[in-house]
Amino acid sequence: MLETTIYSKYFDSQLYLSNKLGSGSHSQVFLGIHPRVEPKVQVAVKFMELNTQNNLFLKEMFETLRELIDCNQDGLCAVYECALVSKSGKSWITHYTLNDDLRDIPIVQLSQKQYLVIFEEHCRYGSISNYIKYLQGHQMLPITAIEFFLKTLQILQRLHTQNIVHGGISISNILIKDLDTLTVKLSDLSLSSIKHNIVKLDSISISLQQKRLKMSSTLSIINFSPQQTLKSDVNQLKEVFKFLLTNKKENGEPPFPPEIQKIFDELENAGDLMELKSAKNLLELI
Ligand SMILES: Nc1ncnc2c1ncn2[C@@H]1O[C@H](COP(=O)(O)OP(=O)(O)OP(=O)(O)O)[C@@H](O)[C@H]1O
Structure with missing residues (x-):
């Protein structure tokens, strides 16, 4: 204590x-x-x-x-x-x-x-997982879930253009700064692997080295696949979004509205988040 x-x-x-x-x-x-x-x-x-x-x-x-x-x-x-x-x-x-x-x-x-x-x-509304608890079992409004998703996607787009990877996107690492405007901030950038290292000391040097590469602007360094790592951020965000819409972690997905399904399909193949046209279109609608 x-x-x-x-x-x-x-x-x-x-x-x-x-x-x-x-x-x-x-x-x-x-x-x-x-x-x-x-x-x-x-x-x-x-x-x-x-x-x-x-x-x-x-x-x-x-x-x-x-x-x-x-x-x-x-x-x-x-x-x-x-x-x-x-x-x-x-x-x-x-x-x-x-x-x-x-x-x-x-x-x-x-x-x-x-x-x-x-x-x-300090993000006064805590994490999205906090917000879900606050909803006391009520489903998050789809429009709210879409906004959280797109705002996070925008942040990732910016980070990725600078070759910075989050590496641990989850409902507890997306913090709500303002509930009226649904402004979010990402926390624990790079901490997820530090936390991991605290438990598993064998992998320290490898993953710290990888982290440093993530932060580096010169990504031509060997042994690092930016595509793969960027994609893992995208996949994690996709899972978060599915969870927000369905309250289920995986499987048994209900059919999504066509605009959302289109984003998922694009995310499936995304190498570069800036290419996500349907997400941008959706954002303009909000
Ligand atoms: N900057 C912050 N402002 C407001 N609340 C925060 C902030 N950082 C964390 N919290 C709250 O504290 C909780 C715990 O955060 P923390 O980052 O320690 O662990 P976590 O990421 O939720 O879980 P884990 O370590 O298991 O991945 C968050 O879910 C959030 O509600």
């Missing part, structure tokens, strides 16, 4: 954590106030428990997160700061933050539990 406040020399006052916003398989997310931003703004503070004792991995993870912050874009949930912390008795110790020079990473005493703490933009 996490304490409700955390103190560290880097966040030179107390960081107050109030409501719990949600939890994932490896994380707990709280509403917090970023102590270094004036005027005070609310942020989401994500604590991920790290089971690894591998310092090299931690260092690489921070490098990846730094790239993530550098590539902050419209449509992505902004990441403000990250820290590696652990608890000693009643106090929290910050081992390093993103601003530290990674060459000087200390050898962390690994007897205690460590957490990766990520401060990110």
Whole structure:
């Protein structure tokens, strides 16, 4: 159980954590106030428990997160700061933050539990999975599902033209920033594989390397198939959309209206999201 406040020399006052916003398989997310931003703004503070004792991995993870912050874009949930912390008795110790020079990473005493703490933009309506819970069993309106789908597709289109791949599109990674305009932001860019690595240490170097390629603008590097990876984002989004329309994960799909079926058919063969003409047409209708 996490304490409700955390103190560290880097966040030179107390960081107050109030409501719990949600939890994932490896994380707990709280509403917090970023102590270094004036005027005070609310942020989401994500604590991920790290089971690894591998310092090299931690260092690489921070490098990846730094790239993530550098590539902050419209449509992505902004990441403000990250820290590696652990608890000693009643106090929290910050081992390093993103601003530290990674060459000087200390050898962390690994007897205690460590957490990766990520401060990110707060999306007040939470994830689409939250919204589904809020609907209490009622089916999401098709028009709402279509808007969520198309807005996410637009964000992916932008990312993909810059050779950035999300890699873990799911109903819990699409956050609702504004419910009136149905504005969404993608979170956990690249975190899905970090989370995976926390569990499975063997694949660390491979997938961190792949992630770095994803972030890189020079994709001519060997051993990486952008087409394939971009397509996996598209397939994941397609599954999310089907789920929103039908409440079923797979199989037993009811017939979709022809415009939607057309998008699915196009998605099936899509290499480049910018080519999705029927999605664009549908977007203009909304
Ligand atoms: N930036 C944010 N603003 C508002 N709510 C958030 C934010 N980030 C996460 N949440 C809430 O916290 C929940 C848990 O998010 P988290 O990213 O830790 O795990 P997850 O992606 O849902 O699950 P998993 O780790 O199993 O993939 C989300 O479903 C969402 O409701």
